[in-house]
Amino acid sequence: MAQIDKYLMMMVKHGASDLHYCTRCKPIFRKDGSMMALRSEEELDPQVVRTVLFEIMPETNEKQFNELHDTDFAYSLEGYGRFRVNVFMDHKGMGAVFRVIPTKILTCEELGLPDSVKKFCTLSKGLVLVTGPTGSGKSTTLAAMIDLINTNRSEHIITIEDPIEFVHPNKSCLLNQREVHNHTKSFKAALRAALREDPDIVLVGEMRDLETTHIAIETAETGHLVFGTLHTTTAISTVDRLIDQFPSDQQQQIRTMLAGTLKGVVAQNLLKKKGGGRVAALEVMVVNHAVASLIREAKTNQIMSIMQTAKKEGMTLLNEELARFVKDDVVEPEEAWRKAVDKEGFMKAIEAVGINYKPPAE
Numbered sequence: 013m014a015q016i017d018k019y020l021m022m023m024v025k026h027g028a029s030d031l032h033y034c035t036r037c038k039p040i041f042r043k044d045g046s047m048m049a050l051r052s053e054e055e056l057d058p059q060v061v062r063t064v065l066f067e068i069m070p071e072t073n074e075k076q077f078n079e080l081h082d083t084d085f086a087y088s089l090e091g092y093g094r095f096r097v098n099v100f101m102d103h104k105g106m107g108a109v110f111r112v113i114p115t116k117i118l119t120c121e122e123l124g125l126p127d128s129v130k131k132f133c134t135l136s137k138g139l140v141l142v143t144g145p146t147g148s149g150k151s152t153t154l155a156a157m158i159d160l161i162n163t164n165r166s167e168h169i170i171t172i173e174d175p176i177e178f179v180h181p182n183k184s185c186l187l188n189q190r191e192v193h194n195h196t197k198s199f200k201a202a203l204r205a206a207l208r209e210d211p212d213i214v215l216v217g218e219m220r221d222l223e224t225t226h227i228a229i230e231t232a233e234t235g236h237l238v239f240g241t242l243h244t245t246t247a248i249s250t251v252d253r254l255i256d257q258f259p260s261d262q263q264q265q266i267r268t269m270l271a272g273t274l275k276g277v278v279a280q281n282l283l284k285k286k287g288g289g290r291v292a293a294l295e296v297m298v299v300n301h302a303v304a305s306l307i308r309e310a311k312t313n314q315i316m317s318i319m320q321t322a323k324k325e326g327m328t329l330l331n332e333e334l335a336r337f338v339k340d341d342v343v344e345p346e347e348a349w350r351k352a353v354d355k356e357g358f359m360k361a362i363e364a365v366g367i368n369y370k371p372p373a374e
Contacts, residue, residue, distance in 0.1 A: 015064045017089055020110060022050075024092045029112055029147075035061045035105030045284045058105040065099055065108050072193060073099070086113070086175040086191075096177055113151075113177045120156045128296050128326020129153075129278055133160045136212075138275035139232040141219075143244045148282050149292050150241050151177050157239065158215060161185060167212035172202040174217055185213075192217075200224045207231060216240040222257045229266070232273040245353050246330060247277040247297035248315050251307060264310075271308035274299045279330065281351045283343045291342055293351065295330040298322070330354075335361035338369075345369040 019039050023031045028041035028048075035058045038049045066074065068087055077083040081101040087110070088094045094113040099106065120130050132140045142150045142157075155178040158169060162183045169185050174192035181187075188209070196202035199216060200223045206214050219225045219240045232238040244250040251270065258266050279295040297303065302318050319327045334348040335358070345362065349371050352358035362369055 014068050016068060016110075020089050020095060021092055023110070024112060031110040032107070033061065033064070033110065034102070034107030037104075037107075044288055044290055045282065061106045061108075065106055068097075069099065070194075076193070084175055086177070094177070094179070096175060111147075117155045117159045117178050117180070118152060120160050123153065123156050123292070125153065125156060126294065126296060126326060126328070128276070128298055128328075129157070129294070130160060131298075131326065132276050132278075133157050133164075135237050135275055137232060137235045137237055137273075139229060139238045139240065139270075139273045140276050140278075141240050141242060141250055141274075142278045142280070143242045143247075143250045144280040144282075145243060145245060148280050149290075150280065153278065153280060153292070154215065154239060154241065155180075158187075158213075159183075161213060162187065168210055169213045169215070170206045170209060170211045171215040172196065172199055172206070172217055173215075174199070198224075200227055203227045203231065207234070211236060213237045213239070218242075219254075225254060225257055226266075229269050229273055233269060245279060245281070247279045247295050247319070248312055249353075250277045250279060251312050251315070267308055267310060271299075271304040274304075274307065281330065283334075283337065283351055284347050285342055286344060291337065293330060293333040293337060293348075294328060295333065296326060296328045298325050298327055300325060329361075331358045331361040334358060335365045335367070338362055338367055339365040346372065 019031055023041055026043060028043040030042040032040040036055050038053045038055055040047050040049045070085055073083040073085045077099055084098050086094055087097050093115045096111040096113055097108055099108045142154050144150050158180060162180055162185045165184060167185045169187045171189045176189050176191045190196050190202050192199060203216060203224060204227055214231055214236055216228050219228055219242055228238050228240050242250055242253060244253050254270060255263050255266055276299055277297040280292045282290045282292055285291050297319060303315055306312060306314050319329055331352055331354060334352055337343045338345050338348050349358060
């Protein structure tokens with residue numbers, strides 16, 4: 013048994029999502045979005061942290077950490093599950109964050125995903141993006157979407173992840189899950205190779221550089237269904253971020269390619285629920301002819317008005333979802349206000365549902 017295991021067992025037992033194990037700090041859990049230090053524990057000595065983390069670190073990650081001072085890997089603890097681990101250096105010494113990867117893949121129904129999101133799982137080609145800040149549940153949503161395809165279709169799915177989080181069994185589909193650094197050098201190398209591996213569907217764990225993004229769009233253009241993630245907070249900012257990655261002389265070409273390939277964006281935020289637990293607020297953009305035209309013509313600022321009037325197509329706006337949660341007494345008004353990207357728009361949205369709320373002074 014590794015020394016870190018006792019904290020991981022405790023973490024799972026208490027329903028926490030993350031363990032922060034850092035030099036000169038007490039071990040800290042994150043539960044329902046809040047940080048909780050373990051009062052009974054001593055502050056961690058630099059040498060102890062180093063010994064404990066190197067005990068479970070794979071050799072390739074040890075080499076990477078020594079070169080770059082951070083590394084990612086997955087760690088399994090029998091009977092308790094798998095954990096995504098990031099090890100880093102800061103001014104105090106080594107530290108790590110362990111995130112629980114649930115062993116059970118939640119279904120779209122269990123997550124309460126709308127029909128518009130499920131429809132993305134029936135597409136034969138195109139690009140679908142699931143976005144949100146770190147820790148917003150993107151991986152959980154994507155896993156549910158892949159599971160829906162795996163259950164209802166007969167396809168070849170390739171996932172490229174860093175690290176592999178949810179492990180999918182073969183149901184009706186053949187799944188090949190590849191981990192960056194262990195099974196392939198990089199996202200872009202694996203994505204380029206995927207085109208020679210006869211896939212129907214490709215999941216790109218992170219579109220973190222221009223070349224990966226370009227290959228992902230080209231893969232969608234050549235008749236494949238591609239799922240990807242970005243760390244953007246709204247559907248419209250996702251489109252802008254994709255285009256802005258490219259040099260200005262290429263942006264018009266990318267707009268044209270995106271207008272033809274992008275099928276939808278699911279932007280999500282996790283909120284603390286009243287009484288404990290968390291709930292995801294989803295903004296969904298379905299790329300119809302009108303949205304595609306605005307992307308092509310560099311008029312993304314006008315997409316919002318289409319999303320407001322296209323509810324029947326399954327489009328939802330973040331502010332309206334936040335206001336709905338407040339109205340239904342699921343979350344506190346201040347929590348919803350805090351997660352709103354457009355604060356002014358949020359205030360109008362909650363007024364529209366009859367809630368009187370005064371935000372804290374900024």
